[in-house]
Amino acid sequence: MTIRSIGYAFIESTDPQKWLSYGTEVLGMMNSSWREHDENIYLRIDERPFRFVITPGERDRLQLIGFEAYDADDFNKTVDALGSQGVEFVKGSAEERRLRGVRDLVRFDDPAGNTVELYYGAELDYSKFVSPTGVSAFVTGLNGSHGFGHAVLPAPNLEETHQFYRDVLGLGDTDYMNFKFGDDPEDPGLGLYFMHVENPRHHSLALFGGESPLGCIHLMLEVSTVDEVGECLGRVVDREIPITSTLGRHTNDRMLSFYMMTPAGFPLEYGCDGMQMDWENYTPTTTTTPSLWGHKFSL
Numbered sequence: 001m002t003i004r005s006i007g008y009a010f011i012e013s014t015d016p017q018k019w020l021s022y023g024t025e026v027l028g029m030m031n032s033s034w035r036e037h038d039e040n041i042y043l044r045i046d047e048r049p050f051r052f053v054i055t056p057g058e059r060d061r062l063q064l065i066g067f068e069a070y071d072a073d074d075f076n077k078t079v080d081a082l083g084s085q086g087v088e089f090v091k092g093s094a095e096e097r098r099l100r101g102v103r104d105l106v107r108f109d110d111p112a113g114n115t116v117e118l119y120y121g122a123e124l125d126y127s128k129f130v131s132p133t134g135v136s137a138f139v140t141g142l143n144g145s146h147g148f149g150h151a152v153l154p155a156p157n158l159e160e161t162h163q164f165y166r167d168v169l170g171l172g173d174t175d176y177m178n179f180k181f182g183d184d185p186e187d188p189g190l191g192l193y194f195m196h197v198e199n200p201r202h203h204s205l206a207l208f209g210g211e212s213p214l215g216c217i218h219l220m221l222e223v224s225t226v227d228e229v230g231e232c233l234g235r236v237v238d239r240e241i242p243i244t245s246t247l248g249r250h251t252n253d254r255m256l257s258f259y260m261m262t263p264a265g266f267p268l269e270y271g272c273d274g275m276q277m278d279w280e281n282y283t284p285t286t287t288t289t290p291s292l293w294g295h296k297f298s299l
């Protein structure tokens with residue numbers, strides 16, 4: 001498997017300052033001094049200089065996610081696979097490489113139209129992560145090698161998009177779920193593929209068989225303790241940020257989490273206790289219910 005993690009997300013914002021206060025004061029991310037002189041806001045959660053890049057723009061939406069390849073060989077192999085499948089991609093410019101602090105990158109759209117980057121050789125500056133809200137550590141592995149968390153992306157053409165991630169980018173299947181938002185027995189539901197890369201996170205990417213004009217179903221950040229989840233929930237309640245799902249524990253990755261609205265208009269899942277998997281002896285599952293308890297979705 002050539003892809004090691006989901007490394008970063010770029011989020012376009014009509015009001016980046018709103019993201020800055022949300023990211024630092026609610027989520028507990030650090031305002032990173034990375035590339036201080038440009039107009040973007042860089043939010044940090046670990047040894048990596050940034051994980052979320054907030055770019056000023058005319059819309060509020062997820063712009064793109066970045067996948068980290070193991071090394072130059074794996075990066076080139078995956079770029080070759082894109083080429084041989086006729087996937088159009090653009091090579092990152094010197095300025096784009098500098099801005100991200102990576103050795104090389106390409107950008108392309110998946111079959112559902114989600115923009116994705118592939119990169120390798122991300123810089124580490126080893127400055128200490130100090131959360132403004134006292135989060136001890138986000139769960140991201142040694143040197144952040146397990147990525148920032150996970151992203152769930154819209155894919156109305158679910159099967160085609162799933163096949164692309166599996167066969168071209170080389171992600172592995174973890175779980176399939178037929179997701180229903182309510183109790184209606186007539187509701188056929190929508191499919192949801194949970195996929196992993198080469199790290200123990202249960203899923204780094206999930207694909208949902210529905211639309212989202214915001215380019216994102218949700219992003220997830222994982223903290224180390226249930227207290228840190230509860231403390232964040234307190235900050236969310238204090239600020240009257242809409243809670244889009246109550247606290248609960250998911251079935252497939254055992255994540256204990258709640259979901260809240262972000263300034264982009266898509267939710268963010270904030271949790272702990274996500275399972276650390278051994279892929280060598282793993283068989284993909286089909287799950288019929290999203291949560292062991294809780295997770296009452298309201299939006």
Ligand SMILES: [Fe+2]
Pocket residue numbers: 150152218219220269
């Ligand atoms: Fe999630």
